[in-house]
Amino acid sequence: MLYRENGQFKTSYAADQQVFTIAQDKWFVLGVIAFAFIGVPMLVDEYMFRAILIPFLILSLAALGVNLLVGYCGQITLGAGAFMAIGAYAAYNFFVRIEGMPVVLAMLLGGGVSAAMGVLFGIPSLRVRGLYLAVATLAAQFFCDWAFLRISWFTNDSSSGSVSVSNLKMFGWTIDSPVDKYLFCLGVMVVFAVLAKNLTRATVGRQWMAIRDMDVAAEVIGIRPMYSKLSAFAVSSFFVGVAGAMWGFIHLGSWEPAAFSVDRSFQLLFMVIIGGLGSILGSFFGAAFIVVLPIFLNQFLPALGDLVGISISTAAVSHAELIIFGSLIVFFLIVEPHGLARLWSIAKEKLRLWPFPH
Amino acid sequence: MSRKIGDVILDLQNISLRFGGVKALTDISFNIREHEVRAIIGPNGAGKSSMLNVINGVYHPQDGKIFYRGAERKKMEPHMAASTGIARTFQNIGLFKGMSVLDNIMTGRTLKMKSNLLLQALWFGPARSEELAHRRKVEEIIDFLEIQHIRKTPVGRLPYGLQKRVDLGRALAMEPQILLLDEPMAGMNVEEKQDMCRFILDVNDQFGTTIVLIEHDMGVVMDISDRVVVLDYGKKIGDGLPDEVRSNPEVIRAYLGAGH
Numbered sequence: 001m002l003y004r005e006n007g008q009f010k011t012s013y014a015a016d017q018q019v020f021t022i023a024q025d026k027w028f029v030l031g032v033i034a035f036a037f038i039g040v041p042m043l044v045d046e047y048m049f050r051a052i053l054i055p056f057l058i059l060s061l062a063a064l065g066v067n068l069l070v071g072y073c074g075q076i077t078l079g080a081g082a083f084m085a086i087g088a089y090a091a092y093n094f095f096v097r098i099e100g101m102p103v104v105l106a107m108l109l110g111g112g113v114s115a116a117m118g119v120l121f122g123i124p125s126l127r128v129r130g131l132y133l134a135v136a137t138l139a140a141q142f143f144c145d146w147a148f149l150r151i152s153w154f155t156n157d158s159s160s161g162s163v164s165v166s167n168l169k170m171f172g173w174t175i176d177s178p179v180d181k182y183l184f185c186l187g188v189m190v191v192f193a194v195l196a197k198n199l200t201r202a203t204v205g206r207q208w209m210a211i212r213d214m215d216v217a218a219e220v221i222g223i224r225p226m227y228s229k230l231s232a233f234a235v236s237s238f239f240v241g242v243a244g245a246m247w248g249f250i251h252l253g254s255w256e257p258a259a260f261s262v263d264r265s266f267q268l269l270f271m272v273i274i275g276g277l278g279s280i281l282g283s284f285f286g287a288a289f290i291v292v293l294p295i296f297l298n299q300f301l302p303a304l305g306d307l308v309g310i311s312i313s314t315a316a317v318s319h320a321e322l323i324i325f326g327s328l329i330v331f332f333l334i335v336e337p338h339g340l341a342r343l344w345s346i347a348k349e350k351l352r353l354w355p356f357p358h
Numbered sequence: 359m360s361r362k363i364g365d366v367i368l369d370l371q372n373i374s375l376r377f378g379g380v381k382a383l384t385d386i387s388f389n390i391r392e393h394e395v396r397a398i399i400g401p402n403g404a405g406k407s408s409m410l411n412v413i414n415g416v417y418h419p420q421d422g423k424i425f426y427r428g429a430e431r432k433k434m435e436p437h438m439a440a441s442t443g444i445a446r447t448f449q450n451i452g453l454f455k456g457m458s459v460l461d462n463i464m465t466g467r468t469l470k471m472k473s474n475l476l477l478q479a480l481w482f483g484p485a486r487s488e489e490l491a492h493r494r495k496v497e498e499i500i501d502f503l504e505i506q507h508i509r510k511t512p513v514g515r516l517p518y519g520l521q522k523r524v525d526l527g528r529a530l531a532m533e534p535q536i537l538l539l540d541e542p543m544a545g546m547n548v549e550e551k552q553d554m555c556r557f558i559l560d561v562n563d564q565f566g567t568t569i570v571l572i573e574h575d576m577g578v579v580m581d582i583s584d585r586v587v588v589l590d591y592g593k594k595i596g597d598g599l600p601d602e603v604r605s606n607p608e609v610i611r612a613y614l615g616a617g618h
């Protein structure tokens with residue numbers, strides 16, 4: 001079947017407001033999700049789960065959160081790592097301090113604490129923007145780095161400063177093996193992606209975008225900047241906080257504050273820039289790209305070096321990684337601010353007209 | 359026309375507005391009656407846009423009083439003005455560039471949408487039915503402005519004349535009582551101007567919306583406005599029926615002096 005909407009007429013506004021207005025898109029995405037749930041666990045080995053798929057799923061959840069704030073609401077943040085940390089440590093405290101606390105609830109509560117802190121650290125956005133806001137969010141990052149390192153209550157007074165969780169159970173299901181962890185992350189990610197999509201097509205999402213595109217006009221039509229910006233900070237920090245809790249609980253198992261350093265904040269920001277600001281899909285592209293590229297280069301560059309007879313050190317590989325990220329970010333910021341997602345939609349546009357380009 | 363001009367709805371008294379040393383408005387008083395088309399004219403830099411910004415709370419005048427429906431209006435933020443029924447369009451188009459025509463006009467319904475964030479995230483119950491109800495209303499506006507064919511187009515890709523129309527649509531979506539239009543026909547060709555005049559008169563006529571219009575084209579002003587205020591260098595130099603204003607010597611001097 002050709003990819004196009006011919007013959008798919010909408011007879012109601014409800015039909016026209018569906019997430020996928022072209023049937024092929026819907027089947028494609030459902031197919032990908034079904035494959036991810038059923039096909040991937042049969043095909044993939046443990047290393048793939050651990051090194052690529054689980055980090056990819058969790059980081060794309062965090063990137064999605066960052067994208068809601070930066071891409072949809074236009075508020076820059078350099079503190080995403082801090083909100084992952086808040087989510088992780090808050091979930092940890094709920095989990096170890098409250099007898100019988102379910103894992104999922106602990107993670108959601110961690111997200112809730114992160115959301116509350118997001119609102120608090122979002123208050124500067126009501127007065128400042130751009131560089132000044134970036135600096136204010138960076139302050140959140142450094143404050144959290146310090147707090148989780150120095151205030152031992154947060155780490156339940158553990159002597160080494162690192163905390164760990166184990167024995168994750170949900171409705172009798174022990175989330176233990178890499179496949180379990182993968183399926184859990186996938187499920188959470190799908191749910192959150194749907195929530196994000198719904199928010200962005202509802203009135204709150206339009207308010208965020210209105211504030212991003214032209215804040216004076218937004219205010220003149222009755223959008224309250226305070227509500228819009230702080231709700232974006234809250235929702236974004238909730239997503240990022242839950243991702244942080246999953247990063248700690250599921251991916252790492254035991255962690256210290258360095259796991260959520262400012263490097264993580266930058267990494268998440270790079271994901272949404274490369275993937276596409278203001279695009280749900282872009283968050284996934286960006287996360288996939290940034291998770292896979294280092295692994296790819298690690299395998300590919302030495303092999304390439306062997307081929308031409310020079311040996312490439314691991315240091316050289318990580319330099320290459322930085323150079324590639326740097327130039328891609330410059331490229332996307334200048335040439336294509338909507339990132340990989342935009343390239344994808346251009347390709348689809350072409351396909352829709354193919355084979356008759358006119 | 360069937361509509362009847364009513365009582366004073368907005369009364370501006372001795373408004374003065376300064377930006378540092380620049381006096382944008384000096385001691386200006388005039389009123390706006392319900393259901394009328396009130397034009398504000400004057401050379402560039404006369405303070406017309408600033409006047410609209412005062413009316414909908416973007417600028418706060420240093421001196422003067424504003425009475426809305428008889429009650430004095432104290433400090434007013436733009437979104438509060440919006441919730442009391444004042445809408446506007448922008449001289450330099452204030453559309454949301456990254457959004458489609460439909461979404462832009464839907465933003466005009468923001469104040470009327472009440473469902474909470476959680477229901478919106480779940481796209482459930484009241485959130486969903488509210489979205490559909492407002493979509494229906496917005497489609498009426500799209501039909502009225504004859505822009506059905508571009509409803510899904512990102513506004514950034516539209517030609518200037520259509521963008522102005524979408525800007526009007528977004529303001530109409532608020533179902534305002536007072537509609538402030540800042541040069542809605544600037545940069546349009548004759549045909550587009552005629553369409554825009556028709557839309558403005560239809561809005562005024564069908565919904566009884568009070569209209570405050572800034573316009574340079576004197577032909578248009580004489581045709582469609584009930585009363586005209588003339589500003590020059592931030593001062594009021596004329597106020598009255600179109601014919602009176604046209605024959606006011608001071609107005610003629612200001613216009614000739616400014617090279618119009």
Ligand SMILES: Nc1ncnc2c1ncn2[C@@H]1O[C@H](COP(=O)(O)OP(=O)(O)O)[C@@H](O)[C@H]1O
Pocket residue numbers: 377380381382400401402403404405406407408409
């Ligand atoms: N935000 C502002 N900051 C400083 N000066 C302003 C501002 N807005 C308007 N002005 C000044 O006020 C005067 C009137 O401007 P404006 O209201 O835009 O005139 P008009 O719309 O009649 O062309 C101009 O001298 C302009 O430079």
Ligand SMILES: [Mg+2]
Pocket residue numbers: 406407408449
């Ligand atoms: Mg002006």
